Amino acid sequence: MPRGTGPVPEVLRDHMTDLDHFLMVYRFGLAEIKTKIEILAEELAHRGTGNPIEHIRPRLKTPASIAAKAQRIGCPLTYADLRNRIRDIAGIRVVCGFVSDVYTVTEMLTRQPDVDLVLTKDYIQKPKPNGYRSLHLLVEIPVFMSDRVVSVPVEVQLRTVAMDFWASLEHKIYYKHSPQVPARLRDELTAAAEDAARLDQRMERLHREIHGPSLPVSPSPGHRSAS
Numbered sequence: 001m002p003r004g005t006g007p008v009p010e011v012l013r014d015h016m017t018d019l020d021h022f023l024m025v026y027r028f029g030l031a032e033i034k035t036k037i038e039i040l041a042e043e044l045a046h047r048g049t050g051n052p053i054e055h056i057r058p059r060l061k062t063p064a065s066i067a068a069k070a071q072r073i074g075c076p077l078t079y080a081d082l083r084n085r086i087r088d089i090a091g092i093r094v095v096c097g098f099v100s101d102v103y104t105v106t107e108m109l110t111r112q113p114d115v116d117l118v119l120t121k122d123y124i125q126k127p128k129p130n131g132y133r134s135l136h137l138l139v140e141i142p143v144f145m146s147d148r149v150v151s152v153p154v155e156v157q158l159r160t161v162a163m164d165f166w167a168s169l170e171h172k173i174y175y176k177h178s179p180q181v182p183a184r185l186r187d188e189l190t191a192a193a194e195d196a197a198r199l200d201q202r203m204e205r206l207h208r209e210i211h212g213p214s215l216p217v218s219p220s221p222g223h224r225s226a227s
Contacts, residue, residue: 019063022079026090028143029152030058033092036115040108050211052101054161057093061086087138088155095164098204099124102135102158109139109156116140118153124163130186131193132167134159162196162203 037056045051061069066086070077075085082089096102102124110117119138127133137156142149159167170189174181 018079022082023060023063023089025143025145025150025152026154027060029141029150029154030060030090030092032141032143032152033090033115033139033154033156034058036109036112037092037094037105040105052096052098052105054095054097056095059091059093061089061091087153090152091155091157093164094156094158096158096160098207099160099200100204100207102160106135106137106158110137114142116151124159127193127197129190130170131190131197132170133163133193133197134167160200162200166193166196 034056037053041051041053041056044053066082066089067077069075069086070082073085075081094105096105109115117137117139119136121136124133124135135158137158138153139156140151140153143152166189170193173185173189
């Protein structure tokens with residue numbers, strides 16, 4: 001059985017009403033971020049400068065997936081602990097055409113006053129040892145409930161089409177060979193990631209030669225960065 005797709009753990013199943021309400025808030029936060037990104041995409045396309053966003057994939061962790069991660073990191077299965085220690089219950093993947101688009105969309109999203117950028121992990125500038133590249137943001141966004149305002153964490157992953165292609169197939173290869181991937185395959189996957197990065201650089205250069213530089217992007221203030 002794939003990790004995170006099993007039955008709901010008993011400790012959570014005994015409180016299904018609370019669980020539904022717990023996840024509902026994350027679903028609302030995810031919808032808020034998705035709407036913001038869709039608005040950016042439509043507005044940029046309307047400008048006539050081209051839509052930098054190829055597609056968007058939101059996802060909400062299942063109860064089984066949440067429990068599996070809690071077990072891996074030693075997090076008690078209480079809603080308070082899950083809320084404080086598992087910060088990627090809600091996530092959205094944004095796939096862009098070019099590397100410059102990744103940073104342009106990031107800047108446009110994070111400079112919005114109700115989007116609080118908590119943490120940045122830039123695996124494009126500093127790829128993981130296996131070659132993985134992507135820009136990860138942890139943001140918090142307010143969700144206005146009937147009786148209160150809840151600040152909901154959402155993980156935003158931004159990457160190019162080439163990065164997404166590599167990551168998707170890498171995941172399938174690792175799943176097929178789980179739990180141990182031969183060293184030869186690991187080396188070839190890393191080499192393929194480098195090939196994808198070179199393709200991104202080449203396509204970026206061609207794009208700039210034809211259309212000129214993308215919209216200027218300046219660093220966002222007030223956030224923490226992690227390697």
